[in-house]
Amino acid sequence: xxxxxxxxxxxxxxxxxxNFQKNKVDGAVVCFLGSVRDLNSGEELEKLEIEYYPKxxxxxxxxxxxxxxxxxxxxxxxxxxxxxxxxVNEPIVLIITQTQHRKDAFRANEYIIDFLKINAPFWxxxxxxxxxxxxxxxxxxxxxxx
Amino acid sequence: xxxxxxxxxxxxMGKEEENITFPEDVITVNDMVSFLKEYNKIYYxxxxxxxxLIACDEELADMDYKISKTKEIAIFPPVTGG
Numbered sequence: 155x156x157x158x159x160x161x162x163x164x165x166x167x168x169x170x171x172x173n174f175q176k177n178k179v180d181g182a183v184v185c186f187l188g189s190v191r192d193l194n195s196g197e198e199l200e201k202l203e204i205e206y207y208p209k210x211x212x213x214x215x216x217x218x219x220x221x222x223x224x225x226x227x228x229x230x231x232x233x234x235x236x237x238x239x240x241x242v243n244e245p246i247v248l249i250i251t252q253t254q255h256r257k258d259a260f261r262a263n264e265y266i267i268d269f270l271k272i273n274a275p276f277w278x279x280x281x282x283x284x285x286x287x288x289x290x291x292x293x294x295x296x297x298x299x300x
Numbered sequence: 301x302x303x304x305x306x307x308x309x310x311x312x313m314g315k316e317e318e319n320i321t322f323p324e325d326v327i328t329v330n331d332m333v334s335f336l337k338e339y340n341k342i343y344y345x346x347x348x349x350x351x352x353l354i355a356c357d358e359e360l361a362d363m364d365y366k367i368s369k370t371k372e373i374a375i376f377p378p379v380t381g382g
Contacts (some may be wrong), residue, residue: 188382204381206308207374210358211381235381247382268381273360275374276381277307288308291351291378 160239179229197282207275306376
């Protein structure tokens with residue numbers, strides 16, 4: 155089962171894990187949770203704004219999950235990505251992968267976040283107490299083997 | 301053809317979308333970029349001075365992709381989600 159959600163509202167990490175465990179398909183469940191960080195660059199981050207291209211974002215996330223599903227034999231996969239204006243420490247993205255064996259669940263999870271970071275059409279804009287600016291793509295994200 | 305913009309490129313363009321009819325000799329993404337650079341100074345600035353990606357009907361497209369059957373073209377900066 156693949157579940158893709160793009161939403162402005164917050165999500166409950168614990169509830170999502172519980173829901174996963176209700177469907178006792180396989181034993182290995184790996185989670186990645188990405189949150190808003192204030193990198194202490196001398197300016198205080200007030201909001202992180204996330205813009206996205208709705209039709210394409212949903213398509214890319216679905217295709218990415220599907221690839222991971224086939225490659226690592228996933229039994230369940232959930233991807234939640236938020237948009238809108240978020241506060242520091244609020245969750246941005248949640249990826250949960252479930253397989254029979256832990257290594258496949260880890261690898262599939264890493265693949266999804268790595269692929270998402272360079273292909274899914276989301277953009278971050280930081281609003282600090284001094285200015286607002288679009289976040290530049292981290293070139294290290296491109297240097298991955300997927 | 302409908303062209304849509306996102307994030308920094310939307311701000312540089314000063315609009316979310318526009319419709320442009322391309323001449324017949326605009327066949328590939330590369331042709332389209334060349335045409336738009338001549339079309340106005342704002343496009344020229346975007347394509348000359350900023351990193352950009354182009355998606356044709358929600359698929360990332362390289363410069364030699366043929367756009368004849370494309371309905372919607374999106375122009376946006378490198379992505380920063382996750």
